[in-house]
Amino acid sequence: MAYDYDLFVIGAGSGGVRAANRSAKFGAKVAIAEQADVGGTCVIRGCVPKKLMVYASEFNDMIGDAAGYGWEIPDARFDWATLRDRIQTELGRLSSLYIKGLEGNGVTLFQCRAIVKDPHTVHLASENRDVTAEKILVAAGGVPFRDDEADPDRLGIVSDDVFHLDKRPDRLVVAGGGYIAIEFAHIFARLGTEVTLVYRGHRLLRAFDREISERVEQDLIASGIRYIPNTIFARIDRDGDDKTVELTTGEVLRTDEILWAIGRRPRTSGLGLEDCGVEKTANGAVIVDQDYRTACPSIFSLGDVTDRINLTPVAIREAMAFASTQFGGEPKRMDYRHVPKAVFCQPPVGSVGMTEDECLDEGHRIDVFEADFRPMKNVLAGNDKRMLMKLIVDAETDRVLGCHMVGEAAPEMVQIAAIAVKAGLTKAQFDETCALHPTSAEELVTLSSSRPGKAST
Numbered sequence: 001m002a003y004d005y006d007l008f009v010i011g012a013g014s015g016g017v018r019a020a021n022r023s024a025k026f027g028a029k030v031a032i033a034e035q036a037d038v039g040g041t042c043v044i045r046g047c048v049p050k051k052l053m054v055y056a057s058e059f060n061d062m063i064g065d066a067a068g069y070g071w072e073i074p075d076a077r078f079d080w081a082t083l084r085d086r087i088q089t090e091l092g093r094l095s096s097l098y099i100k101g102l103e104g105n106g107v108t109l110f111q112c113r114a115i116v117k118d119p120h121t122v123h124l125a126s127e128n129r130d131v132t133a134e135k136i137l138v139a140a141g142g143v144p145f146r147d148d149e150a151d152p153d154r155l156g157i158v159s160d161d162v163f164h165l166d167k168r169p170d171r172l173v174v175a176g177g178g179y180i181a182i183e184f185a186h187i188f189a190r191l192g193t194e195v196t197l198v199y200r201g202h203r204l205l206r207a208f209d210r211e212i213s214e215r216v217e218q219d220l221i222a223s224g225i226r227y228i229p230n231t232i233f234a235r236i237d238r239d240g241d242d243k244t245v246e247l248t249t250g251e252v253l254r255t256d257e258i259l260w261a262i263g264r265r266p267r268t269s270g271l272g273l274e275d276c277g278v279e280k281t282a283n284g285a286v287i288v289d290q291d292y293r294t295a296c297p298s299i300f301s302l303g304d305v306t307d308r309i310n311l312t313p314v315a316i317r318e319a320m321a322f323a324s325t326q327f328g329g330e331p332k333r334m335d336y337r338h339v340p341k342a343v344f345c346q347p348p349v350g351s352v353g354m355t356e357d358e359c360l361d362e363g364h365r366i367d368v369f370e371a372d373f374r375p376m377k378n379v380l381a382g383n384d385k386r387m388l389m390k391l392i393v394d395a396e397t398d399r400v401l402g403c404h405m406v407g408e409a410a411p412e413m414v415q416i417a418a419i420a421v422k423a424g425l426t427k428a429q430f431d432e433t434c435a436l437h438p439t440s441a442e443e444l445v446t447l448s449s450s451r452p453g454k455a456s457t
């Protein structure tokens, strides 16, 4: 049977756009549908605008540091509307580059919602017509989750809304203890907002190395953010111009804005997948095999909608493996080990490989090499910010199993260190590498004293 397309992609985010472009380059006839702005979460309401806000907020500390270096910066003032509008202009520019890229590769773009009708048919909602494809790729991403019981009137906002606020809130209460909660808590604290972070657990960034998360907690508190662990929101209400948050402890917080940052859920509802036999987890994530194939053989899925490692570079690599396997004549699979991770708090976190607890749980005997120091720049600046670096080494093979750090430029350093960790290099090979002086990164090749791994208490 002849289909309209070889591949129809639902969702023009990080994964969908890469899969469409790659498959078209391999000669496939490809179409893609996007119901919002082309670029998806990362470009329009995630990594990119978030990082631009991180840059904006960093000026606060820099201005404070500058006096120690002889700079006088009087009357520094921040204007939210300028930042917000400039970010939106930049996102528009990036989105149009994505559209140009798709056009350049001959991909047909439908700017509307698409729904799967049967294993080879997609319904284009706003055009009210169907198109057929030999293969359908669902790359529909995820949506922020909120607790509607505690917030029945939806007075709280989610990360999507942050980039469109009319004004910078003077007070902000954030729920969550993961990436989004911590990144936005730091951003707003440095833009001048009084921030309170309410977290249901007792260890922020639970999936990260224990000592790194402990340092993140200390840095959060040192940034002037009020941290309330082991608590959740019981009820959100309005009281005059204020919003109020009643915590499960009974304490009531008055605030201007409330941010739900308690996780995301796959965007699979109403996509028509169940009728085609596509299986989902209880969370709504599409279940796929190693080649991104769902339980329906002509339907594939990747990226956040499969809810595995929800990061842009992962969605992109999955997309490249999918295109190569399905249309490039060269089967490829994504390697999920050694995916580097960063949290853009201030100072930021970078991490690759196994944590100390993971190594011990897997039965490795390990030596842990650490450096905890005040970077040179901070001495004249007169700030107390420190850098913590950790190399976890297999005591038997000498291989570096994990590299974790928190401190200025940690994500940049970890991206490079990830090459060595993925390549399976040994501590001896790190040590054979000549230092680059004066840098903080040189600690990575000069770490000399170690302690045995110790289990979390």
Ligand SMILES: Cc1cc2nc3c(=O)[nH]c(=O)nc-3n(C[C@H](O)[C@H](O)[C@H](O)COP(=O)(O)OP(=O)(O)OC[C@H]3O[C@@H](n4cnc5c(N)ncnc54)[C@H](O)[C@@H]3O)c2cc1C
Binding pocket: 010, 011, 012, 013, 014, 015, 016, 033, 034, 035, 036, 037, 039, 040, 041, 042, 043, 045, 046, 047, 048, 050, 112, 113, 114, 115, 139, 140, 141, 142, 159, 180, 267, 271, 302, 303, 304, 305, 310, 311, 312, 313, 315
């Ligand atoms: C605030 C925030 C900050 C982040 N920061 C980082 C970071 O610093 N680094 C990092 O690596 N990751 C970060 N992420 C995660 C990253 O953005 C995602 O992992 C990535 O965008 C996933 O790509 P995707 O292609 O799977 O989905 P998405 O990028 O979400 O794309 C899915 C697209 O599908 C569209 N769509 C859905 N259903 C339909 C339909 N039925 N018809 C048509 N279109 C549809 C959606 O509109 C969307 O554009 C962040 C996420 C958030 C929310």
Ligand SMILES: NC(=O)c1ccc[n+]([C@@H]2O[C@H](COP(=O)([O-])OP(=O)(O)OC[C@H]3O[C@@H](n4cnc5c(N)ncnc54)[C@H](O)[C@@H]3O)[C@@H](O)[C@H]2O)c1
Binding pocket: 147, 175, 176, 177, 178, 179, 180, 181, 183, 198, 199, 200, 201, 205, 206, 231, 232, 233, 261, 262, 263, 264, 309, 310, 311, 341, 342, 343, 344
């Ligand atoms: N720098 C980055 O790479 C980056 C940045 C932002 C987002 N992301 C991606 O987006 C995903 C979603 O981010 P996220 O921060 O929303 O989710 P998350 O899963 O990282 O963190 C959610 C946190 O909220 C806590 N929580 C849950 N319910 C709560 C409640 N009622 N009250 C208080 N705390 C509660 C959870 O224990 C958890 O710590 C991330 O997992 C990540 O994959 C990545």
